[in-house]
Amino acid sequence: MTITTTGDRREIPRDPRDIGKALWTREIEEALRDGEIDLAVHSLKDLPAKLPEGLEIGAVRPREDPRDVLVSAGDPVPVDGLARGARVGTGSTRRVAALLRSRPDLEVVPLKGNVPTRLKRLEEGAFDAIVLAAAGLNRLGLKPPGGVPLEPDVMTPALCQGIVAIEVREADLGAPWVAALDHEETATATRAERALLGALGVGCGAPVGGLARLGEGTVEVFGEVLSLDGASHAAERASGPTEEAAALGRAVGRRLVEDSAAELLAELLGPAAAHDR
Numbered sequence: 001m002t003i004t005t006t007g008d009r010r011e012i013p014r015d016p017r018d019i020g021k022a023l024w025t026r027e028i029e030e031a032l033r034d035g036e037i038d039l040a041v042h043s044l045k046d047l048p049a050k051l052p053e054g055l056e057i058g059a060v061r062p063r064e065d066p067r068d069v070l071v072s073a074g075d076p077v078p079v080d081g082l083a084r085g086a087r088v089g090t091g092s093t094r095r096v097a098a099l100l101r102s103r104p105d106l107e108v109v110p111l112k113g114n115v116p117t118r119l120k121r122l123e124e125g126a127f128d129a130i131v132l133a134a135a136g137l138n139r140l141g142l143k144p145p146g147g148v149p150l151e152p153d154v155m156t157p158a159l160c161q162g163i164v165a166i167e168v169r170e171a172d173l174g175a176p177w178v179a180a181l182d183h184e185e186t187a188t189a190t191r192a193e194r195a196l197l198g199a200l201g202v203g204c205g206a207p208v209g210g211l212a213r214l215g216e217g218t219v220e221v222f223g224e225v226l227s228l229d230g231a232s233h234a235a236e237r238a239s240g241p242t243e244e245a246a247a248l249g250r251a252v253g254r255r256l257v258e259d260s261a262a263e264l265l266a267e268l269l270g271p272a273a274a275h276d277r
Contacts, residue, residue: 001036003027029055032167039178040167044160044190049198051167058168058175059182060190064135066162066211068095068155072129072146073122079103079154086128089121093228095131097207098155100230115140131155135162156209156224159193185214188242192221192249199253200225206268210252212245219245223252225261228268234261 004027025042029052032040044060051057070079070088079102082088088099089111096108111118111127115136122130134149166181192212200223202208207230210223220239227233236255238248257265 001031003031029167032169035169038168038172042165042167044163044165044194045158047160047165047167048203049194049201054170055167056170056173057165057190057194058173058178059166059180060186061164061166061181062183063186063189064138064162064164065149066157067134067152068150068157068161069132069134069137069144069147070129070150071119071122071132071144072148073125073127074146076146076148077129078148079150082106082129087126089118089127089130092131092158093205094158094207094209094226095155097226097228097230097233098209099131101226101233102154102230104230115142119144133161152209152211152222156222157211159197159208159210159223160190163190165190188212188214188219188245192219192245195246195249196221196223196253197249199250199257200265201257202265202268210249212249214242217242219248221245221248221252223249223256225256225264225268227264232264234264236260 025046028040031037033052033054039058079099082103084105085107087107087109089109090096090099091110091112099106099108109127111121111130113121115132118130118132119142121127129146137143137147163186166178168178172178189212193210196210200208207226207228208224210221213220218239219242220237222235222237224233224235234256236252238251240248
């Protein structure tokens, strides 16, 4: 069966703070809960921290490259190599904020549509460069000649970017076919990054990012909140054993909420919302 979501119909809120309210998932999750389908496959970065009652993330697949990619119309150039005032397309407030943080002179303009559509608009000359997820390009087998991966210190990835999640009904969590789909290392990163997202209390449309890096039995969790114009940002990190991944993610999120990013979150969500968390 084919399911068309609100996001597919491009019924996107004008206020970026309202993006991420299950725009690309609601109709699919309703079909799952109603038993019309047995599982739902999502880009995990599109799922809110709190899932509908009765649904759970049953498994995650091996993570793709979590980075973003700057794709230029000509030769590949990094962000600091773009011409002054270059026109850069993206549909993400996080990417807008990160670009303006590095290069406030850039003209960052909205860009929507699927990956081929966005690349076509670049080829047609609508932009000097666009920003896309490396995972999307890799999964489509696309290697645009003007692409330059953006390291996390230049553009922090969206939380859970590059991860595909299998959402199931709660009753199916213990099923062997669900466990067989799970990837342990990615599951550890997921626990950390989803816990961070939950502590922040924001949707995927907010200018926040984060990444869990795994070592030998350890995990380091990084989280960042930016103002919409990129002029201000706050960041926190924590590290510890992998079995504490979720607790580390929550700790990073709470420190951002209660300390370094409190003012930024108040601006994004409103003083009352920030205070309530």
